[in-house]
Amino acid sequence: xxxxxxxxxxxxxxxxxxxxxxxxxxxxxxxxxxxxxxxxxxxxxxxxxxxxxxxxxxxxxxxxxxxxxxxxxxxxxxxxxxxxxxxxxxxxxxxxxxxxxxxxxxxxxxxxxxxxxxxxxxxxxxxxxxxxxxxxxxxxxxxxxxxxxxxxxxxxxxxxxxxxxxxxxxxxxxxxxxxxxxxxxxxxxx
Numbered sequence: 001x002x003x004x005x006x007x008x009x010x011x012x013x014x015x016x017x018x019x020x021x022x023x024x025x026x027x028x029x030x031x032x033x034x035x036x037x038x039x040x041x042x043x044x045x046x047x048x049x050x051x052x053x054x055x056x057x058x059x060x061x062x063x064x065x066x067x068x069x070x071x072x073x074x075x076x077x078x079x080x081x082x083x084x085x086x087x088x089x090x091x092x093x094x095x096x097x098x099x100x101x102x103x104x105x106x107x108x109x110x111x112x113x114x115x116x117x118x119x120x121x122x123x124x125x126x127x128x129x130x131x132x133x134x135x136x137x138x139x140x141x142x143x144x145x146x147x148x149x150x151x152x153x154x155x156x157x158x159x160x161x162x163x164x165x166x167x168x169x170x171x172x173x174x175x176x177x178x179x180x181x182x183x184x185x186x187x188x189x190x
Contacts, residue, residue: 043184044115048108048174052153061097068094113172115184120160122170132170136189138162142182158182
């Protein structure tokens with residue numbers, strides 16, 4: 001280790017230092033010595049899925065929505081009688097199923113997990129956004145959880161924990177191919 005003079009403030013700086021500790025100017029020698037790192041590329045990008053994660057709930061909500069839509073359509077077409085008596089009864093479950101499906105869809109599109117060759121990024125929110133980023137070398141454990149139905153549908157929950165935290169830092173339920181995500185992370189850990 002040799003000491004060199006900073007070109008700006010003339011302070012003594014190690015030739016291995018990336019910048020001058022006094023003025024902050026980058027040291028040219030340190031920049032030239034740094035090896036070229038590979039560019040960051042996206043290896044996986046996914047959001048939770050609706051149908052595959054909870055197929056029975058999804059089918060029930062869709063069935064209620066379709067039946068309510070049919071009754072409303074028949075009522076507005078002038079087919080009164082049985083349908084006009086059923087309209088007030090079906091408005092409540094129709095409205096609830098519509099709200100549940102819309103909220104479920106918004107939740108699914110507001111969550112995104114992105115795995116690159118260097119880090120895992122987790123984003124939540126549409127209007128208010130929250131980001132969590134973990135470098136692969138800081139990930140302590142990768143946990144994949146799948147129920148029987150989730151295994152049949154090819155989805156599951158993936159949990160990533162950092163070496164700095166006791167519990168899971170990132171937990172995403174309903175991702176396609178969670179085992180593939182775990183393998184990508186484990187391949188790129190140092």
